[in-house]
Amino acid sequence: MVSLIRTIRPPAFRLLVLIFTSILYTYAQTSPAPARCTVSAVPAQVRAEGLTERMGDIILQCSGFTAGASLTGTLTVFLPIAITNRVSSNNQAADAILSADYGSGYAPTAIPGQVSTGIAFNGINLTVPPSGAINLKISGIRGAAFMAGTTLAQPVTASLSFSIPVDRSQVVVAYPQLALFTTLYQTGITCVGSPLPDSVTVSNLFDAGTAYVSTRLTEGFGAAFLPRTGSDDSGTRFLVTYSGFPTQTQLYLPDFVAGSDAAVPSIAGDLGGTPAVGKYLPGSGTLLLGRVPGADSTGAGGQVMVLPSGAPPVSLNSASPVSLNNGAGYAVYEVIDASAVATESVQFPLFIGISSITAAATAQETVTLAPVSTVFAASQTAPVPRFAHFTPTSDCTIVGDCGASYFPKLAVSTSPMQIQAYAGGGPMISGPGYAPIKNAGGGVMAYNITINYQSGGTGWLKLWDNPNSVEVTAITTNLQPGTYTANIVVDAGSAGSATIPLTLTVIAVPPPPPPITPPPPAGPTVTVTSVLNAATLAVTPLVAGSLGTVKGTGFAGTNVSVTFDGLAAPLLYTGATQINLQVPASLSPAKTTSSMVVTVDGTSSTAVQVALSPAWPSVFANGILNQDYSVNGPGQAAKSGDILQIFATGIPGGATVTVQIGSQANLTPLYAASARGLTGVQQVNVAVPGGAAGTTTLTICASTGGQAYCSAGSALVLQ
Numbered sequence: 001m002v003s004l005i006r007t008i009r010p011p012a013f014r015l016l017v018l019i020f021t022s023i024l025y026t027y028a029q030t031s032p033a034p035a036r037c038t039v040s041a042v043p044a045q046v047r048a049e050g051l052t053e054r055m056g057d058i059i060l061q062c063s064g065f066t067a068g069a070s071l072t073g074t075l076t077v078f079l080p081i082a083i084t085n086r087v088s089s090n091n092q093a094a095d096a097i098l099s100a101d102y103g104s105g106y107a108p109t110a111i112p113g114q115v116s117t118g119i120a121f122n123g124i125n126l127t128v129p130p131s132g133a134i135n136l137k138i139s140g141i142r143g144a145a146f147m148a149g150t151t152l153a154q155p156v157t158a159s160l161s162f163s164i165p166v167d168r169s170q171v172v173v174a175y176p177q178l179a180l181f182t183t184l185y186q187t188g189i190t191c192v193g194s195p196l197p198d199s200v201t202v203s204n205l206f207d208a209g210t211a212y213v214s215t216r217l218t219e220g221f222g223a224a225f226l227p228r229t230g231s232d233d234s235g236t237r238f239l240v241t242y243s244g245f246p247t248q249t250q251l252y253l254p255d256f257v258a259g260s261d262a263a264v265p266s267i268a269g270d271l272g273g274t275p276a277v278g279k280y281l282p283g284s285g286t287l288l289l290g291r292v293p294g295a296d297s298t299g300a301g302g303q304v305m306v307l308p309s310g311a312p313p314v315s316l317n318s319a320s321p322v323s324l325n326n327g328a329g330y331a332v333y334e335v336i337d338a339s340a341v342a343t344e345s346v347q348f349p350l351f352i353g354i355s356s357i358t359a360a361a362t363a364q365e366t367v368t369l370a371p372v373s374t375v376f377a378a379s380q381t382a383p384v385p386r387f388a389h390f391t392p393t394s395d396c397t398i399v400g401d402c403g404a405s406y407f408p409k410l411a412v413s414t415s416p417m418q419i420q421a422y423a424g425g426g427p428m429i430s431g432p433g434y435a436p437i438k439n440a441g442g443g444v445m446a447y448n449i450t451i452n453y454q455s456g457g458t459g460w461l462k463l464w465d466n467p468n469s470v471e472v473t474a475i476t477t478n479l480q481p482g483t484y485t486a487n488i489v490v491d492a493g494s495a496g497s498a499t500i501p502l503t504l505t506v507i508a509v510p511p512p513p514p515p516i517t518p519p520p521p522a523g524p525t526v527t528v529t530s531v532l533n534a535a536t537l538a539v540t541p542l543v544a545g546s547l548g549t550v551k552g553t554g555f556a557g558t559n560v561s562v563t564f565d566g567l568a569a570p571l572l573y574t575g576a577t578q579i580n581l582q583v584p585a586s587l588s589p590a591k592t593t594s595s596m597v598v599t600v601d602g603t604s605s606t607a608v609q610v611a612l613s614p615a616w617p618s619v620f621a622n623g624i625l626n627q628d629y630s631v632n633g634p635g636q637a638a639k640s641g642d643i644l645q646i647f648a649t650g651i652p653g654g655a656t657v658t659v660q661i662g663s664q665a666n667l668t669p670l671y672a673a674s675a676r677g678l679t680g681v682q683q684v685n686v687a688v689p690g691g692a693a694g695t696t697t698l699t700i701c702a703s704t705g706g707q708a709y710c711s712a713g714s715a716l717v718l719q
Contacts, residue, residue, distance in 0.1 A: 034064060035062060035063065035064035035065045035164055035165075036062070036063070036064055036164070036165050036166070036167065037060040037061065037062040037063075037136075037162065037164050037165070037166045037167070038060070038061045038062075038063075038166070038167050039058070039059070039060055039160060039166045039167060039168050039169070039171055040058075040059050040061070040171065041056050041057065041058050041059065041158070041171040041172060041173050042056045042057045042059070043056040043155070043172050043173055043174055043175055044056035044173065044174050044175075045174070045175050045177055045221055045223075046143075046145045046156075046174045046175070046176050046177070047145060047176070047177070047178075047179035047180075047224055047369070047387070048145055048146060048148065048149070048150045048153045048176035048177055048178045048179065049145075049146055049150065049178065049179055049180065049368075049369050049387045049388055049390045050144075050145045050146060050176075050179070050369075050385060050386075050387055050388075051084055051144045051145070051146055051373055051375065051376060051385075051386045051387055051388055052084045052085075052142045052143075052144070052384045052385045052386055053142060053143055053144075053145040053174065053176075053385075054140060054141070054142055055079070055141045055142065055143055055156065055158070055173040055174045056172075056173045056174055057137055057138065057139045058077065058137070058138040058139075058141075058158060058160070058171060058173060059135065059136070059137050060075075060135065060136040060137075060160075060162070060166065061133070061135050062133065062134050062135065062136065062164060063132060063133040064132065064133075065128040065132045065133065065134065066128065066132060067128060067129065067130045067131070067132050068127065068128060068130075069127075069128045070125060070126070070127060070128070071124065071125070071126040071127075071128055071134060071164070072124055072125045072126075072163070073124050073162060073163025073164065074120055074121065074122045074123070074124065074161075074162075074163065075098070075120070075121045075124060075136070075138070075160070075161070075162045075163075076118050076119070076120040076121070076160070076161040076162075077118055077119050077120075077138060077141060077158050077159070077160055078117065078118035078158065078159040078160075078161070079118070079141070079143050079156060079157075079158055079159075079173075080147075080148070080156065080157060081143045081144045081145065081147040081148055081156060082143065082144040082147060082376050082377050082378075083115055083118065083119050083141060083142065083143055083377075083378055084142045084143060084144050084375075084376070084377060084378050084379070085113070085115060085119070085140070085141065085142045085378050086231075086378070086379065086380065086382075086384050087115050087378045087379070087380055088380065089380065091114060091115045091116065091378065092112040092113065092114055092115070093112065093113040093114075093115050093119060093140075093141075093142075093378065094112065094231075095140045095142075095230070095231050096112075096113035096115075096119055096138070096139075096140045096141050096142075097113075097137075097138070097139050097140050098111050098113070098121045098124075098136065098137070098138055099136070099137045099138075099139065100126055100134060100135070100136055100137075101134070101135035101136075101137070102129040102134060103129055103131055103133075106135070106137050109121075109124075109126070111123060111124060113141070115378045118159075118161075119141055121138070141158075141173075142384070143156060143174070144376045144377075144388075145174065145176040146376075146387075146388040146390070147376065148176045149176075150176075150178060150390060153175075153176035153177065153178075154176075155172045155174065155175050155176075156172065156173055156174040156175075156176065157170050157171065157172050157173070158170065158171055158172075158173045177220055177221050177224075178220045178392070178393075179219055179220050179221070179224035179225070179236075179369065180217060180218075180219065180220065180224070180238075180367075180368075180369050180392045181217075181218045181219075181220055181392050181393055181394065181395030181398055182215065182216060182217055182218070182367050182392045182393075182394070182395055183214075183215070183216040183218075183271060183347075183394060183395055183396060183399075183494075184215045184216070184365050184366075184367055194209065194210050194211035194352060194353060194354055195208050195209060195210060195353065195355075196208060196210055196250060196252075196351075196353035197210070200252055200319050200321075201317045201318060201319060202254050202277050202316070202317050202318070202319050202349075203277050203317055205252060205319065205349075205351045206268075206275055210252075210351045210352070210353055211351070211352045211353075211354075212268055212270070212349040212350060212351045212352060213270065213349065213350055213352070213365075213443075213444065214268045214270050214271045214347050214348065214349045214350075215240065215347065215348055215349075215350065215365065215367060216271055216345055216346070216347040216395060216399070217238060217345060217346050217347070217367065217395075218343070218344075218345035218395035218398050218399060219343055219344055219345070220343075220398070221343060222339065222340070222341045222342055222343050222344075223338070223339075223340050223341070224236075224343075225287060225335045225338045225344060226335060226338060227335050227336055227337055227338055228334075228335075231384070232384055232385060233300075233383045233384050233385075234292075234304070234334055234371075234383070234385070235304075235334045235335040235336065236334070236335040236369065236385065237292065237295070237299045237332055237333065237334045237335075237369070237370040237371060238289070238299075238332065238333045238334075238367060238368070238369060238370060239297075239298070239299035239330060239332055239367070239368050239369075239370035239371075239372060240253075240330060240331045240332070240333070240365065240366070240367050241328075241329075241330045241365070241366045241367075242322065242324075242328060242329050242330065242350070242363060242364070242365055243327060243328040243363060243364045244327055244328070244362060244363035244364050245324060245327040245328070245352075245363045246327065246354060247326070247327060248354060248355060249324060249327065249352060249353065249354050249363075250321060250352075250353040250354075251321060251322035251324065251329065251350060251351065251352060251353070252319045252320065252321055252322065252350075252351040252353070253291065253319060253320065253322055253331050253348060253349075253350060253351070254266060254278070254291075254316060254318070254319050254348055254349070255290065255291050255305050255316070255318040255319060255320055256278065256280070256288065256289065256290050256291070256305065256307065256308075256316040256318070256336075257278055257288075257289050257316065257333070257346050257347070257348040258278030258279060258280045258286070258287070258288055258316055258346070259286055259287025259288065259289070259338070259344045259345065259346040260287065260344050260345045260346065261286045261287060261339060261342055261344055262278060262279065262280050262281070262284070262286045262287065262288065262313075263279045263280060263281045263284070263286070263313040264276055264277070264278055264279035264313065265278060265346075265347075266278030266316060266346065266347060266348060267347065268347065268348075268349035270349075270406060270442075270443055271347055271401075271404075271406060272401065272404060272406050277315055277316060277317045278315075278316040279313040279314065279315050279316065280307070280313055280314050280316060280337075281312050281313040281314075282307070282312055282314065282337075283337075284337070285337060285338070285339050285340070286337060286338070286339060286344075287335070287337065287338045287339065287344040287345075287346050288307075288335070288336045288337040288338070289333040289334065289335060289336065289346055289348070290304045290305045290307065290333065290334055290336050291304070291305050291320065291331060291332065291333055291334075292304050292305070292332040292333065292334050293305065293320075295332035295370075297330055298370065298371045298372045298373065299332045299370025299371040299372055300370070300371035300373075300383045300386075302332065304334040304336060307336065319351070322350075327363070332370060333348070343398070345395065345398075345399060350365070362446050366391070367392065368387070368389055368390060368391065368392070369387040369390070370387060371383045371385075371386045371387065372386070372387060372388070372389045373386035373387065373388070374388075376388075394494055396494075405441060405442050406441070406442040406443055407441055407442065407443060407494065407495065408439050408441045408442065408443045408444065408445030408492060408494075408495035409439065409440040409441030409445075409495055409496060410437070410438075410439070410440070410445065410447065410490065410492040410495045410496035410497065410498060411437075411438040411439070411440035411628075411629065412435055412436070412437045412438065412470070412490050412498045412500070412629065413435045413436070413500075413625070413628075413629035413630060414498050414499060414500050414501075415435075415500075415630065415631065416500070416501040416502070416503065417433035417434075417435070417472070417488070417500060417501070417502040417503070418430070418433075418502075418503050418505070419431075419432065419433050419472070419473070419474055419502070419503075419504050419505075420474075420504070420505045420506075420507060421473075421474035421476050421504065421505075421506060421507070422476065422506070422507055422508075422509045422575075423476050423479055423480060423481050423506045423507065423508050423509060424476060424477065424479075424509060425475070425476055425477040426476060426509050427573065427574060427575045428473055428474060428573060428575075429507065429575070431573075431580075432464070432471050432472060432473045433470070433471065433472040433473075433488075433500075433502055434469060434470065434471050434678075435469065435470045435500060435629070436468060436469050436625075436629065436645075437468050437469055437470065437490060438468070438629070439495070441495065445492050445495050446492070446493075447490055447491060447492040447493075447495070448490075448491045448492075449463060449470060449488065449489070449490055449491075450488075450489045450491070451463060451472075451486055451487070451488055451489075452486060452487040452488075452489060453486045454485040454486055454487060455483075455484050455485050455486075456479060456482075456484035456485075456504075457478070459475065459478075460474060460475050460476065460478070460479055460484060460504065461473070461474060461475065461486060461502070461504070462474075462475055463488075466677035467676065467677060468676055468677065469676070469677050469678075470488055470490065470500065471677070472488065472502065474504050474506070476506050479504075479506045480506065481506050481507055481508040482505075482506055483503060483504070483505055483506075484503070484504045484506065485501070485502065485503050485504075486501075486502045486504075487499050487500065487501055487502070488500040488502055510576075525554045525600075525603055526552070526553075526554040526555065526598050526599070526600050526603050526604060526605040527552045527553045527554055527605060527606075528550060528551070528552040528596070528598055528605050528606070528608045529551050529552045529553070530550075530551045530552075531548060531549075531550055531551075531596065531608060531610050532548065532549040532550075532551065533547075533548065533549070533616070533618050533649070533650070534546075534547035534548050534549045534580060534618075534649060534680075535547065535618035535619060535620045535621075535623070535648060535649045535650070536618045536619075536621075536712065537549060540611075540613075540616055540618065540650075541611040541612055541613035541616050542583045542594075542610055542611070542612055542613070542616070542650075543583065543612070543613055543614070543615055543616050543649075543650040543651075543652060544583050544584065544585050544586070544587040544588075544589060544612070544652065545582065545583060545584075545585035545652060545653070545680060546582070546583050546616070546618075546649040546650040546651075546652075546680055547572070547580065547581070547582055547583075547649045547679075547680040547681070548580075548581055548582075548583055548610075549578060549579070549580050549581075550562065550578065550579040550580075550581065550596075550598060551577065551578055552577065552578075552579075552598065552605070553576070553577055554576075554600060554603070554605075555574060555575060555576055555577060555578065555579055555598065555600055556574075556575070556576040556600070557600035557601040558601055559599075559600070559601050559602070560574045560579070560598075560599070560600050560601075561598075561599045562579060562581050562596065562597070562598050562599075563596070563597050563599070564583060564584050564587055564594040564595070564596050564610065565587065565591075565594050565595055567584040567586055567587065568584065569581040569582060569583060569584050570582040570584075570679065572679060572680075579598065582679055582680040583612075583680075587612065589614040589652065589704070589705070590614075591612050592611065592612055592613075593609050593610065593611055593612060594609070594610050594612055595607045595608070595609060595610075596608045596609075596610045613650075613709065614652065614704050614705055614707070614709070615650060615651060615652050615655055615702040615703075615704050615709040616650040616709055616711075617648055617650050617651050617657075617700040617701065617702050617709060617710065617711035618648055618649055618650045618711055618712070619646060619647070619648045619698070619700065619711055619712075619714045620647050620648065620649070620681075623646060623647040623648065623714075624644055624645070624646050624647075624698065624714060624716060625644065625645040625646075625647075626638045626642060626644065627642040627643050627644070629645075632644070632716060632717055633715075633717055634717055636717070637717040637718055637719040638688050638716070638717070638718055638719070639688065639718065639719050640688050640689065640690045640691070640692065640718075641687060641688060641690070642687070642688045643670065643685055643686070643687055643688075644685065644686050644687075644688060644698075644716075645683060645684075645685055646659075646683070646684040646685070646686065646698070646700065647675055647678070647681055647682070647683055648681070648682050648683075648684065648700055648711065649680055649681055649682060650682075650702075650709075650711075651672070651682040651684075651700070651702045652702065652704055653673075653674075654704065655702040655703060655704040656702070656703040656704070657669055657672035657684060657700065657701070657702050657703075658700075658701045658703075659684065659686045659698065659699070659700055659701070660698070660699040660701065660710075661686075661688065661689060661692050661696060661697075661698050661716060661718075662692045662696035662697065662716075664689045664691070664692060667686055667687075667689060668686075669684045669685055669686045670685045670686060670687065671683065671684065671685040672684045672685075684700055688718060692718050693718050693719065694717075694718060695715060695716070695717050695718075696715075696716050696718060697713030697714060697715060697716060698713065698714045698715075698716040699711055699712075699713050699714070
């Protein structure tokens with residue numbers, strides 16, 4: 001039967017079969033056969049502070065096609081962060097490229113990326129080569145990496161949507177990591193007078209002794225600092241802002257600075273090393289920054305300076321001013337060259353020229369990657385690259401110098417403070433709470449002092465503005481009798497911090513005495529019972545300019561004054577029964593007595609004859625501090641070679657001061673002068689001599705007018 005059919009087919013039937021076969025063949029050639037794409041990516045390490053970071057390439061290796069078939073459809077990429085490519089007016093990103101590889105390498109297609117919630121490459125229509133395989137690559141997608149977090153940044157995963165089946169729809173395209181770490185004066189730049197040279201260059205500024213502070217920038221990973229490439233508006237920039245400078249300040253920064261891997265790195269010396277003007281070898285792929293005149297306050301705009309000419313390596317000796325307005329200004333640096341592999345750092349000095357300064361001033365500095373922007377989406381006009389404002393942390397762990405001696409180190413005693421005052425706004429019973437503040441390291445240390453109240457509400461302490469010390473007194477207006485606690489925190493940033501516990505004991509004001517009938521006997525109502533040495537609370541001669549304590553009654557009043565031979569004495573404390581004062585410094589050292597009168601609200605005491613002496617050294621109780629600022633005593637002994645700080649009164653200016661420790665006399669102090677910030681108090685610093693040990697005595701002698709006056713022996717514990 002089959003052979004019969006074959007023999008009787010007419011020519012028309014055979015023609016129909018041929019046409020049908022041809023149609024089937026043509027359909028197979030123009031329609032894709034079952035195919036599949038393998039998806040992979042080349043994740044990029046991106047800057048976690050960045051808003052336009054270039055994600056890694058996404059690759060689709062597609063196979064299983066019929067040769068000559070058409071690959072059509074739309075390929076869309078979604079990110080968990082905003083896509084931030086620069087776009088045209090119709091939201092097309094020119095720098096996001098879809099490339100195709102037909103077997104001889106990738107070539108860009110003309111298909112633009114359309115940005116909305118994702119980025120879509122619409123209208124794909126590619127002819128499959130004879131191999132039946134075609135590869136696609138998506139490159140140049142930018143994203144706001146800052147949205148992935150900076151503390152524990154998450155990998156950025158891209159999600160794909162395509163008309164062809166893929167083996168997976170998600171791939172990691174980026175790993176965000178912090179790009180910028182710094183060393184700078186976060187707690188403040190101490191301003192002091194310093195000269196400027198006639199001709200401003202980096203070397204001349206060093207030679208003139210102009211004050212400076214250095215800022216160091218370190219990248220968090222290799223290639224975090226990038227020079228300008230492709231369609232970017234700039235290389236990586238750094239916005240450095242300054243504020244709080246006195247109005248007459250002139251600031252200068254180097255125009256160019258060479259990084260840690262340059263021919264000669266730019267070094268000022270306050271962060272280690274020997275001061276050196278940087279030198280850069282053009283084209284060396286080492287870190288080089290240049291200033292950007294004309295940049296705005298976000299770090300955008302302007303053009304980086306042109307590198308000076310000259311035989312290589314080029315010396316980077318020029319410097320330019322930083323414009324200030326009301327003591328504030330900014331400067332912008334841009335990366336001109338950098339290594340694509342090594343982790344680099346760079347430092348630059350800020351030169352501070354101040355002709356004169358009448359009061360202490362502390363300026364502030366901040367650094368951030370730039371341009372700084374709040375545009376977290378694709379934009380036609382926002383700069384590329386751009387960064388979120390983020391305060392960098394210390395780079396010392398990367399550089400490896402966290403414990404270096406050139407960094408400041410806070411030194412302050414944390415011994416608890418105990419003060420007393422009367423309730424209801426009454427006066428202090430004790431002296432103020434006090435602790436000296438020192439810089440035990442190098443450089444310049446700025447610090448802040450804050451009070452953390454632990455009980456009794458807030459506002460019951462007054463912090464006095466005394467340099468290099470903590471001094472507090474009580475404000476008991478709203479306090480009832482009782483005990484109140486607070487912590488005084490001294491914060492010197494990277495130089496350290498310290499917490500000083502303080503306890504205030506508030507005592508009820510004694511009730512007034514009952515009325516006396518008949519009226520009080522005639523005589524002054526202001527009575528002086530004794531005049532004491534303020535350091536020892538003993539009856540001794542007083543010294544002009546030294547401290548004294550007056551005991552008596554009737555001292556409480558609105559207007560209280562004390563005079564010596566008619567000269568007003570500065571009053572440090574007044575209470576109902578006690579006055580602490582400074583003997584007028586203008587009293588003649590030749591006088592042996594003085595007539596003292598206390599006047600309260602117009603009523604004066606009987607004149608009291610007070611013995612005077614040209615000198616009478618007296619050491620305060622707990623007034624001997626060890627080298628670590630602890631109070632010397634049992635359990636806190638000093639050792640040979642330690643520097644003791646002795647606080648006393650009764651040592652006149654110009655006197656020759658010696659110290660005796662045990663049997664070793666005539667020890668010459670390292671310092672003997674007024675204690676800074678403490679009225680009427682003198683400070684004597686002396687080294688503990690060798691051979692002294694155990695509990696002994698310390699005596700201070702002051703010689704003036706050919707006669708020596710020595711203090712009573714103070715207990716000293718040595719080991």
